[in-house]
Amino acid sequence: MAIEKVRAHLKKWGRSEDILEFEASSATVDLAAQALGVEPARIAKTISFRFQAGALLVVAAGDAKIDSAKFKREFGFKAKMLTPDEVPAYIGHAIGGVCPFGLNEDTPVFLDVSLQRFKTVFPACGSSNSAIELTCDELNEYSLNKKWVDVCKGWEEE
Template identity: 30%
Template sequence: MNPLLNKEPVKRAEKAIHAFDNKIEIICLKETARTAQDAATALGCNVGAIVKSLIFKTEDNFILCLISGDKRCSLNKLKNILNIKDVSMAHPDDVKKVTGYTIGGVSPVGHINKVKIYIDTNLERFKTLFAAAGHPNCVFEIEFNKLTQLTNGEKKEITE
């Protein structure tokens, strides 16, 4: 068994994923999947099929945006959706505090604090998606509709 599967953040992601569907397996990559491009190269898939889990700081909270690997999140669209003036990328320390994961391994599920989730509709272009599973070398494969169900995410057009 791969020792990465014993790491607490990976176990936490796996537990949340398996509570939803125990047939979904955690894939451990030899190469890092810290960036969407790294993950796409390691998996041999389109970079757009990689789910980027991005944490943003709002005026009074944090939100998680699941974005296609070939897109950029639009801060202006987020501000309009949330009807607020200020949204920014969360500091790495805050990402760790909110989710329990380090940047590069932030899973869409298994966070240590509840966080509102938005899923970019651009991800619907792909039959299968790959998202981080608690570590930069761990991912899982999932379909868009299942990702929406798994995360209870709200579908929004949030990319530039």
Template identity: 30%
Template sequence: MLGTRDIEEYLRRKKIKGEIVYLKPGEAKTSISAARAMKCSLGQIAKNILLIGEKSRVLVITSGDKRVDLVKISRILGEKFRLATPSEVVEETGYSVGGVPPFGHKKEVRIIIDNSIKRFGFVYTSGGSEDTLMKIDVDELIRACNGELLDVSE
């Protein structure tokens, strides 16, 4: 299974400006606890959610204060989507649930970035494990994962 060291190496190799932040066990278990640990707004915690479609897989990055709207994303992308199971998350990304970063996955996956992220200059997102976050500039995040900006949250 992949982890934080893999993301650190990916950041170096791809020259991505992101900073890994190590937390105490459990501090990044939820978006709320991560925001508390980082002393930032809930919206500045970027969630990376893997969805499984009838024909494709997508990773949706959205603000911690938003929820992915499965009906909206299914309508926009033209196929029905559901949340991935924990085993599907590991199979597709190489990371366990709670540790999935926005890039550097085991398999290539389409990245959708919800417009809600653009409210911030920077966000904290998963750094490859349940106990790490990555601080990254929003424009750098969009560039690094070649994500498509869409309105897919509620």
């Protein structure tokens, strides 16, 4: 089970017992925000894209959307999301529980700057009813982030 892979991953930092599990689904940004009682923007959603022979992940704030032009400038190719059928094979987690922890090997993670406006954020933990509260520094460390990127739109103050 993917949540057990995440538990094993977070154990390295002594955080495996901090995973929150809910009775209700937290599979979408809105459902996770409801389950946690926080604004949707604080949900750290993980988006999976096709990359070479595998995938890459971008973790962004719940109110952010991928900006195709920024994505192409950053990564050098057009953003193409994995299909729901491809996600478990490439990432190791099913849709609704995709997170930047306990991944299949060689899956690079990139954190979007949209997250940095919050003291803490809530990524999923491998299941459709789990999350953990982390600072951006913790998320950066635990996700093995390759680098902070600016590939989203729609979240900035106008």
